[in-house]
Amino acid sequence: MSATATASLSNVVGQSAIQTLGTITDGGGNPATKAWLKSASAASNGSGFGVKSPSTVYWYPKHLPWIAFRVKTDTNVSAWRSFFGFTTSDYTNSDSLPGDCCGFWKSTVAGHTTIQVGRRDGTSQSVTDTVVDLLASTEYLFWLQIENGGLDIRWAIKNVTTGTLTEGFIAGAANMPRATQGLLWNCIGFTTEAVAKNLFWNSMDGGTLPYGVG
DSSP: OOEEEOSOSSSOTTOTTOEEESEEEEEEEETTTEEEEEEEOOSSTTOEEEEEOOSOOOBOGGGOOEEEEEEEEOSOOSSEEEEEEEESSOOOSSSSOOSEEEEEEEETTTTOSSOEEEEEESSOEEEEEOOOOOOTTOEEEEEEEEEGGGTEEEEEEEETTTTEEEEEEETTOTTOOOTTOOBEEEEEEEESSSSOOEEEEEEEEEESSOOOOO
16 A cells, blocks of 8 residues: 655645644745645744644554655754654654654654654554764655564665765564554654744655665
8 A cells, every 4th residue: 555645735645634733834845846845833842843644544564564754854953852654643742652653753852862763562662773863954855664574674864965875774673563553654743942843844655565765
């Protein structure tokens, strides 16, 4: 199964009910090549930004799904929590990951200095450091796939601004989402200070076939 969303929230097959956090405005770019939506939080601690799937289940870990997001940060990524990935319930402004999940997590409150691959099995959570920083004013392509019967994770982060590609593989990853849990997707975050934060969003893609980032 595959689902694709673009920088327009309307007239997208299967994604007409995409949900948003914060205030959504035109983020610029060329609609014919790469357009952006700008999602802005309020200037209050705990306010959210980003986009997320409707309540329709798209994938199950047992089907070995992959997901990819193209986003761009704004000038301020301090005092920040974000989660881009699979989840059975929406990420909240917390250092506890939600439900069953697997994705890219960054929490300055939890002391993360770089992006983590976070996962939770409904009870306990684990993280693996990607050693990739989330920089201001930078475009990224995030990609992650669940492999080997739901036991392993293959991931990649491309800093599109610099052209730097970082890839990783986590064999026998602890606390993976349970095989029969229906997965939604989140590409959201929260400001953890009384200062508004922005995220520019271009696209989400996902499915259950091999994929990669080049």
